[in-house]
Amino acid sequence: MSAELHFHSIAEAAAQLEAKTLSAVELTQAVIARTKAVEPRVRAFLSTDEATALxxxxxxxARRAAGHARGPLDGIPVGLKDVIAVKNQPLTAGSRMLANFVSPYDSTAAAKLQQAGAVLWGRLNCDEFAMGSSNENSAFHPTGNPWDVSRVPGGSSGGSAAALAAGEALATLGSDTGGSIRQPAALCGVVGIKPTYGLVSRYGLIAYASSLDQIGPFARTVEDAAIVLRAIAGHDERDSTSFRTEIPDYRAELQTRRGPWKLGLPKEYFGEGLDPEIAAAVERAIAFYKAQGCEIREVSLPHTQYCLDTYYIIATAEASSNLARYDGVRYGHRAKNAKDIVDLYFQSRAEGFGAEVKRRIILGTYVLSSGYYDAFYLRAQKVRTLIRQDFLNAYKEVDALLTPTSPIPAFKLGEKSDPLAMYLCDIYTIGVNLAGLPAISVPCGFTRGNLPIGLQLIGQPFQEASLLALAHSYDRAHDWSSRHPKL
Amino acid sequence: MSNAPELNIDHIAKLARLALTPEEKATFAAQLGSVLHHIEQLAKVDVTGVEPTAHAFAVTNVWRDDVAEPGLPVAAALRNAPAQRENMIAVPKVVE
Structure with a gap:
């Protein structure tokens, strides 16, 4: 149990709200006060709206007093990454392009959170258009890692991870295209889940790479992640890639699914480039599962070495297409003094987009351009098939895969100036997006320098209930989530 | 593919409708050159007979009933327009 309200888990806060020993207004006020106290150092938010939250x-x-409380999220302050639309709230995607944009409608995920009674608290910083692994690509300001504010929180959902770790919300939502939920969760010491592609509607999510993007929760515990995921998952007519599947009560299923599981260790995920302290922490997690009676075996995902290249072809190709809509005409930044309408497109985009977004648009345009389509884009889509088959083959032998989430702990702001070096932060997370699988990052220790370490568990398509139960069995037996950064 | 020529930054930037400064062109060309060098290793993969994957869980022919539903009101749709006049978005002259 955490004495400080702003560090409560959802489960703790919900129990107190239910018992009427705590009100949603008190809880929200505590979170707002905490935000004001630490935000000058963490800088996780792009905007807040205190009046609406209160x-x-x-x-x-009032609902609770009238006997109409809507469940465990009713009255819980939840922050949203600034790529997830909330009606009448700013929606910037961390970009100058959308600096003044106000969303005219709700994303399905935000609408579902509100139906569950959640209090929406703040718009969270991210890499511009969710492109990055450190939050340094935000056009507005970088975010500090609450464990050491001179270090990055990870990205692209860095604000979502940092705000939660710092006690500025009880849960947050992010989006994950190549690791953008799991990597910052690992670097900030919180739980983050990337659901199966199609489980959570993308309606109202600013598109980066549409065949890879998924919205998912950050939470302090796996149990909390189960509560939030259940609230936002489910079929939506407004997203044509949304999947029709039953959404179980993930939280209840944590109690009924107890393993033991057969776990695979993909040998390609434990090689060169993995920080030794992270390797040691993951080894201890493996020993834990073994002691619980799980069968552990080595597996191979032979096309792992091609994941990064496949990802950067497919993701940038889709991004170049998705971001064509920002042309200065209907919304977003418009250049002044353009000579004519075509010049307006060129100048508005030049002024509105930052360097990483421009780089990815150029790369994506190149791989789709005449003469290169077959060599790059089509070939990448075929390799994607092989990458996906690697995972499905592994699942003939094991129930889930266990890997590190990130090869390195939180690095210093400004440390990685080379784009390729930054891309390598995602080597353990991008295969999951290409294969469309669910995966979760769970805190599994700290480095000697007191930086969090994340364990990644990768599940089978639409088997989030099993994946969460597997993660919960580790999470509830360890107290990593009760440690908080000193700010 | 292993013989992929240099990325012609002027041509690609034009296709992408992006005005780049000379400094940006030099920087991006160098950075993307090393990225392209990296992604060329995909040429080593044998993809003979492999079908491409566009979506991990492809769903096709997703239709809804053809029933009129309310869209965004005009004022809401125009709220973020950089320039507007008489319920329309205003742009610079297209034809001289």
Missing amino acids: AQAAASD
């Missing part, structure tokens, strides 16, 4: 909290208290 009004939602008051409405939650």
Whole structure:
């Protein structure tokens, strides 16, 4: 149990709200006060709306008083990455292009959170258009890692991970295209889950790479992640890639699914480039599962070495297409003094986009351009098939895969100036997106320098209930989530 | 593919509708050159007979009933427009 309200888990806070020993307004006020106290150092938020949050909290208290509480999220302050639309709130994607954009509608994920009674607290910083692994690509400001504010929180959902770790929300949402939930979760010491592609609607999520993007929760515990995921998952007519599948009560399933599991260790994920302290922490997690009676065996995902290249072809190709809409005409930044309409496109995009976004648009345009389509894009899509088959073959032998989330702990702001070096941060996470699988990062220790380490568990398509139960069995037996950064 | 020529940054930037400064062109060409060098290793993979994957869980022919539903009201749709006039988005002259 955490004495400080802002470090409560959802489960703890929900129990107190239920018992009426705590009100949603008190909880929201505590989170707002915490945000004000630490935000000058963490800088996880791009904007906040105190009045709306407190009004939602008051409405939650009124529902509860009338006997109409909506479940464990009713009255819980949840922050959203600034790529997830909330009606009448700013939606910048961390870009100058959308600096003044106000969303005219709700994303399905935000609408579902509100239906569950959540209090929406703040717009969270991210790499511009979710492109990056450190939050340094935000056009507005970088975010500090709460464990050491001179280090990055990871990315692209760095604000979502940092805000949660710093006690500025009880849960947050991010989006994950190549690791953008799991890597910052690992670097900030919180839980983060990337659901199976198609489980959570992408309606109202600013598109980066549409065949890879998924919204997912950050939470302090696996149990909390189960609560939030259940609230946002489910089929949506407004997303044509949304999958029709039953959404179980993931939290209840944590109690009924107890293993033991057969776990695979992909040998390609334990090689060169893995920080020894991270390797040691993951070894201890493997020993834990072994002691619980799990069968552990080595497996191979032979096309792993091609994941990074496949990802950067497919993701940038899709991005170059998705970001064509930002042309200065209907919304977003418009250049002044353009000569004519075509010049308006060129100048608005030049002024509105930052360097990493421009780089990816150029790379994506190149791999789709006449003469290179077959050599790059089509070939990458075929390699994607092989990468996916690697995972499905592994699942003939094992129930889930266990790997490190990130090869390195949080690095210093400004440390990685070379784009390729930054891309290598995602080597253990991108295969999951290419294969469309669910995966979760769970805190599994700290380095000697007191930086968090994350364990990644990769599940089978739409088997989030099993994946969460597997992660929960580790999480509840360890107290990593009760440690908080000193800010 | 192993013989992929240098990325012609002017041509690609034009296709992408991006105005780049001379400094950006030099920087991006160098950085993307090393990225392209890296991604060329995909040429080593034998993809004979392999079908491409566009989506991990492809769903096709997703239709909804053809029933009119309310869209965004005009004021909401125009709220973020950089310039507007008489319920329309205004742009620079297209034809002289």
